[in-house]
Amino acid sequence: MGEKVDVVIREAVPKDAEGILAHLSSTALETGYMTMGEEGPGITVEEEQEQLAKLYESDNNVLLVALIDGKIVGTASIHGSSSPKLKHIGEVGIVIAKEYWGFGLGTTMMEELIYWANEQSKLKRLELTVQARNKKARHLYEKLGFQLEAIMPRGVRDNGEYLDVCLMSMMIGEIDETSRT
Numbered sequence: 001m002g003e004k005v006d007v008v009i010r011e012a013v014p015k016d017a018e019g020i021l022a023h024l025s026s027t028a029l030e031t032g033y034m035t036m037g038e039e040g041p042g043i044t045v046e047e048e049q050e051q052l053a054k055l056y057e058s059d060n061n062v063l064l065v066a067l068i069d070g071k072i073v074g075t076a077s078i079h080g081s082s083s084p085k086l087k088h089i090g091e092v093g094i095v096i097a098k099e100y101w102g103f104g105l106g107t108t109m110m111e112e113l114i115y116w117a118n119e120q121s122k123l124k125r126l127e128l129t130v131q132a133r134n135k136k137a138r139h140l141y142e143k144l145g146f147q148l149e150a151i152m153p154r155g156v157r158d159n160g161e162y163l164d165v166c167l168m169s170m171m172i173g174e175i176d177e178t179s180r181t
């Protein structure tokens with residue numbers, strides 16, 4: 001029988017900055033499925049802290065962290081634009097440390113993001129891009145209701161190879177046709 005581990009999932013706070021950057025840097029080396037590669041996040045801990053502090057003022061951005069024994073092993077985010085014409089769109093990203101793949105953590109974090117989008121944001125559309133070869137992630141997104149909108153040929157280049165990238169989306173809530181705000 002496998003070992004039981006306790007996972008805490010919560011919204012990120014500024015003091016998570018260093019752990020988040022370390023998590024993203026190490027997972028980028030574990031998988032070719034992230035846009036980030038060995039160049040790393042390209043942002044300092046101080047800059048990340050400032051961005052995390054601003055999340056609380058935003059109604060179209062959220063960043064969740066999953067912790068095991070105090071270490072960040074997963075991040076899941078929705079990033080919304082500040083542009084008035086685009087601020088109803090949230091771009092989704094999720095990264096779980098390889099050691100913890102396949103235990104349902106990705107599903108739980110995505111469910112939390114979708115709940116947040118429905119209940120606590122004014123977002124009307126979630127979207128994401130995923131490499132066509134990333135079958136596990138595509139299965140996860142389809143299972144939770146994302147739909148394939150397009151396949152973008154040469155959407156990413158990894159190890160000298162041009163790869164197809166899928167654009168997927170999920171609509172959030174109804175649109176109030178009388179609202180012009």
Ligand SMILES: CC(C)(COP(=O)(O)OP(=O)(O)OC[C@H]1O[C@@H](n2cnc3c(N)ncnc32)[C@H](O)[C@@H]1OP(=O)(O)O)[C@@H](O)C(=O)NCCC(=O)NCCS
Nearest residue numbers: 033094095096101102103104105106107130135136137139
């Ligand atoms: C994609 C990712 C977030 C999934 O997280 P996870 O915790 O491993 O996911 P879960 O355990 O909740 O679910 C995995 C699902 O994929 C399924 N799966 C696993 N391998 C699969 C495969 N080769 N093809 C299709 N489905 C597969 C599992 O059966 C499970 O589905 P189920 O719940 O219906 O049984 C994680 O693997 C990850 O971070 N990968 C690296 C970064 C990445 O690819 N991010 C997404 C970029 S868009």
